[in-house]
Amino acid sequence: MTGDDRRAPASAHFGHYELHEVIGTGGMGQVARATDTRLGRDVALKVMHPSTATDDEYRARFQREAAIVARLTDPHVIPIHGYGEIDGRLYLDMRLVEGRNLAQLLDRGLLEVSRSLDLLSQIGAALDSAHRAGLVHRDVKPSNILVDPKGFAYLVDFGIAASVTQQDLTATGQIVGSASYMAPERLQSPPRSDARSDVYSLACVLYQALTGSKPFVAGEQVQLISAHLNAPPPSLRQHRSDLPEALDRVVRSGMAKDPAQRPASAPELMDAARAAMSQPRRPVTPAAPRHAAPAAAAPRAADRPPQSHGATRTPGPGHGATRTLWVVAALMALICVAVVAYAIATR
CATH class of the missing domain: 3.30.200.20 (Phosphorylase Kinase; domain 1)
Incomplete structure (x- = not known):
């Protein structure tokens, strides 16, 4: 609606x-x-x-x-x-439920990630109930998700819902549903659908709720259908680089072309999305500037390597006084030798 x-x-x-x-x-x-x-x-x-x-x-x-x-x-x-x-x-x-549908809420701006996950987890529960009853909704889209003022979400408009044994075609051969959120298997010949077709549509809605953009956008419906059939699932991070890669992988798995590669149920998709957002983020360590050499602690005396012979040593405290004493001693020795030599010469 x-x-x-x-x-x-x-x-x-x-x-x-x-x-x-x-x-x-x-x-x-x-x-x-x-x-x-x-x-x-x-x-x-x-x-x-x-x-x-x-x-x-x-x-x-x-x-x-x-x-x-x-x-x-x-x-x-x-x-x-x-x-x-x-x-x-x-x-x-x-x-009668007072509120707005999700399409109207998104027209007013992006929702917080936590709120988007909460609302669509509620819709996942509604889909799971329908699937367990043997029904496929076949028209999961933002305008069919009603949200009341307290944040309680309802899945509405079961007008084209069908049992898993029913065909996806009308009597006139037309496919029913919204092409922007339609699973590839529903667009193939012959079309088919089961619970995983609704999982695909829910993943498309989740993509739009997180990014503000439908996963595939095209001017002509035939191009849109071709994208759902052939184009790889788009990345959330092309619109939201702040979202974790784990969440990106979950959403893309929900839009896998092969139904067998998708989560088996709508709650499984939403549980995985919530788990991806709850994982701790790795802290980013800033890289050291390339022009600055890493500072090294001065080695302790015990850690210094022994100096090789011939190496120049830096004079330590008291080294000049020791050299002076050696000079005085040498002078005294010369005086003593001179006195002895004089005494011998004057005998």
């Missing part, structure tokens, strides 16, 4: 529902804030578009969504109060 601020006409009614402003619009129907006049409570009411109300395929999808959501009990899936048909148009009565 995407945000829409259009308002329903004042005092507009749909059966026993009084309609207020439109809060979302999708391919099959429109979601409005409404009041159930029988019970006196506000609800989110999804009603089929008049243009699709008579289309058997769309009616079958709408009814399937109601049946799917009704049997899921995960807290991150908005519960439904009931569903039925009024004046030939199918409707779905759901709990």
Whole structure:
């Protein structure tokens, strides 16, 4: 669903529902804030578009969504109060949740990494519940993730969800879903999908939540499809060099072309992402300047190597006094020799 601020006409009614402003619009129907006049409570009411109300395929999808959501009990899936048909148009009565979808939040700027991981871990839990029930959502994208003011996330719009045994094609041969987040196997011929297709889509959403950019961007849809089929998963670090390489590896593993190379479940993907962010970072040691020689401690006397013979020694304290004494002694010896020689000569 995407945000829409259009308002329903004042005092507009749909059966026993009084309609207020439109809060979302999708391919099959429109979601409005409404009041159930029988019970006196506000609800989110999804009603089929008049243009699709008579289309058997769309009616079958709408009814399937109601049946799917009704049997899921995960807290991150908005519960439904009931569903039925009024004046030939199918409707779905759901709990009204105040908040914004993830696409709207990202339009306002990047979220903190910890918040992105927290929100998408909640969505991973919702997907896991659907997968254990044998269902594939097939349309995981930011606009289908609703966040309330307390930070509680809901996965919405199960309109194209299917069992793992159902084909990914409509009766007219069209692929359903959002190409920006679609797994490669869903774009191949014949297309196929299972829980790991939703893991791929969740990894694409995680990439966008962390970087502000979709993993693949192209002007034409055929180029976008080609990128999902053939281009290697992009690196987070081309947008965010501050993110660790371990997290980059986790996200790229979620977008692996081969489903067997992806994490086996949505919680496994998100657990790995959180673990990657919790790993201690290695401190960076600054390199010494190239022009400065490393300082060396002066060796202790005991550590100094013995000097070789002939080496010049630096005179130490008292060395000059010792030399003077030797000179005096030599002079005295010469005087003594001179006195003896004189005595002999005068006999």
